[in-house]
Amino acid sequence: MAATLIPPPLGLYVHLPWCVQKCPYCDFNSHALRGELPEADYTAALLRDAGREAADAGGRRIDSVFIGGGTPSLFSAGAIGGLLDGLRQRLNLSPTAEITLEANPGTGEAGRFEGFLAAGVNRLSIGVQSFQGHHLERLGRIHGGDEAADAVRAAQRAGFERINVDLMHGLPGQTAAEALDDVEQALALGVQHLSHYQLTLEPGTAFFARPPTLPDDDQLADIEAACAERIEGAGLQRYEVSAWAVPGEECHHNLNYWRFGDYLAIGAGGHAKLSRPEGHIRRTHKQRLPRLYQELAGTDAATAGERDITPDERPLEYLMNALRLTGGTSMADARARTGLSAAAFEPGLSEARRRGLMVTDPARLQATALGQRFLNDLLGLFQ
Template sequence: MVNPPLSLYIHIPWCVQKCPYCDFNSHALKGEVPHDDYVRHLLSDLDADLPYAQGRCIETIFIGGGTPSLLSGAAMQALLDGVRARLPVDGKAEITMEANPGTVEAARFSAYQRAGINRISLGVQSFDAAKLQRLGRIHGPEEAIRAARLAGELGLCSFNLDLMHGLPEQSIIQALDDLKQAIALNPPHLSWYQLTIEPNTLFGSRPPALPDDDALWDIYEQGHTLLTNAGYQQYETSAYAKPGYQCRHNLNYWRFGDYLGIGCGAHGKISFPDGRIVRTAKTRHPRGYMQGNYRCRQHEVELTERPFEFFMNRFRLLEPAPRGDFSRYTGLPESKIRPQIDAALAQGYLVESPTHWQVTERGKLFLNSLLELFLAE
C-alpha cells in the first residue's frame, strides 16, 4: 500500500432554516453563530486527529455544511490560520467553501478570500422563485444571480453552482430554463443533480409530486446536451466542469483518497503504513460536540470490505480507473477480485485494457448490479 493524497473536510452545522429535502447534518440556527467557540473546538478536534495525518501535506480543504457562509470572515481567518499552523498545506491547495446566496455579502466574500478560500460553491438549486420557496430556500433568483456574479468577479481559482432538477411539479421546460440561466453565468463547475426524497426529512414524511421517470430522463438527456454544447464535460454522476476545473477535493474522495474530517458529524478515512484503513465519525449534534466530545466512533475497514469500498467510490467517476490503484490503495492483489472483474466484463459492465478499467454505458445504467459483484460474502 501507498498513502493516497490527503484532504481535510470541515463541517459547519448551522443553517438559517432547515430545508424540507435536506438530510445533511444541519441544524436551524437559534440565536447567534458561536463563531469563536466553534473555531476553537474545530482546532481542538484537529489537534486530536494530528497523529492520523502522519505529517502528510493537505492537498485540498472543503468547508461544508450547513451554511459555512454564516461564519464571519474573522472566524474563517482564525480557522484556516489554525489549520496551517498545525499541518503543512500545499501552496496550491484547492480550498472550497459552500455558501448560500441568501447569506452572501461582498465584504464577507472578500474576507473569506483573504483567509485563503479560493473556490466557492453556491447552493443556487433553482432560479424559479416559486420553486425556491417550495424548497425552503432563503434566497430568491436575484440573490442567486448576484452571488454568482460576485464569485466570478473575485478572481478565485474556480466557483461552482449547485443546481437541482426533478423538483416538485417541475416541467421539462422549467428544468432546462434553470440550467440555461446557470450556464449563462459561466461557472467553471456545475453540480447538476436530481432531487431525491430522503427519509427523516419533511419531504420524506409528506412527499411532494415529482416528475415521472420519463420526464426525468428527458430532462437529463436534454440537459446533458445543453451542458456538453456549452463546453462542460461530465466527469462524475452529477458533476460537470470546464476542462481543468474538476473539483479536486471530490476527485480525491472518488479515487479512494484519504481525508481528515473535523466538525459536527464529519467523516474521515485514513490509510496507515502498516496496511490499516480507518474510518472515523464525529459527534453529530453541536451541543455534544461543543462539550469536547469530538469523535463518536471509528472502525477499521476489513480486507474483505475493501474491494466494494474502493469500487463504490471509483466507479462514480467516468474517467478510466487505473488498475494499479486498486492494489496501491487497498493493499490487496488484483487476483483477489479477478473473478468479479471477469464477471463484470462478461456482463458488459466494464471494458479492460492492460492499465485501466472503464465503466461502459451499460455499466452506468446498472451501476448497483456492477457494485454488488464486489460485496463481501
C-alpha cells in the same frame, strides 16, 4: 490478506453545521440557527480538534480543504481567516491547497466574498439549486432566482476564479424545459464547474416523511439527456456522474474522495478515512451534536465511532467511489489503494464485463455508458 499500503493524497473536511433553516430534502448534519452564531467558540473547538488530528496526519501534506455544512458562509470572513491560519499552524497544509467554502445566496453572505478570498479561500461552491422561484420555495430555500444569479456575479467581482454552482433536477413538478432553463442560466453566468444532481428522498428528511410528487423515470431520463447535451455543448466535460467542469477546473477535493484518497475531518459529524502503511484503512466519525462536539473537541471522546475497512469490504468500498468517475481508474491504482490483488475484485469484475457494464481492458476499472446508467446494479455484483 491486504498488502502494505502507500498512503494516498490527503484532504481535510471541515463541518460548520448551522443553517438559517433546515431544507426539507437535506439529510446532512445541519441545524437551524437559534440565536447568535457561536462562531468564536466553535472555531476554537475546530482548532482543538485539528491539533488532535495532527497526530493521525503524521506530518502528511494536506492538498485540499473543503469547508461544508450547513451554511459555512454564515461565518464571518474573520472567523474563516482565523480558522485557516490556525489550521496552517497545526497541520501541514500545502501552500497551493485548494480551499473550498460552501455558500448560499440570500442570507447576506455575498457581501463577505471579498473577505473570504482575502482569508485564503480560493474556491466557492454556491448552493443555487434552481433559478426559479416556485421551485426554490418548494425546496425550502430562502433565496430567489435573481439573488442566486447576483451571488455568482458578486463572487466573480470579488475576484474568485474558481466557482461551482449546485443545481438540482427532478424537482417536484419540474419539466424538462424548466430544468434546461436552470442550466442555461448557470451557463450564462460563465461558471467553470457545475454540479447537476438529481433530487432523492433520503430517510430522516421532511420530504421522505411526506413525499412530494416527482417526475417519473421517463421524465427524468428526458431531463437528464437534455441537460447533459446542453452542458457538454457549452464546453464543460462530465468527469463524474453529477459533476461537470471546464478541463482543469475539476474539484480536487472531491476527486480525492472518488479516488479512494484519505481525508481528515473536524467539526460536528465529520467523517474521515485514513490508510496506514501496515495495511489498515480506518473510517472514523465525530460527535454529531454541535454542543457536545464543542465540549469534547480536542479529546479522544470527540470521535463517536471508528472501524477498519476489512479486505473483504474494500473492493466495493473502492468501486462505489471510482466507478462514479466517467474515466474510471486503473487496476494498478485500485491495488495500491486497497492493498489487494486483482483477484480480489472477482467474480464481480468478470461478470460486469460480460454484461457490458464495465470496459474489457484488464488494466482499467471503468463503467461503460450502460454501467453508469445502471450503477447500482453494477455495484451489486461486488456485494
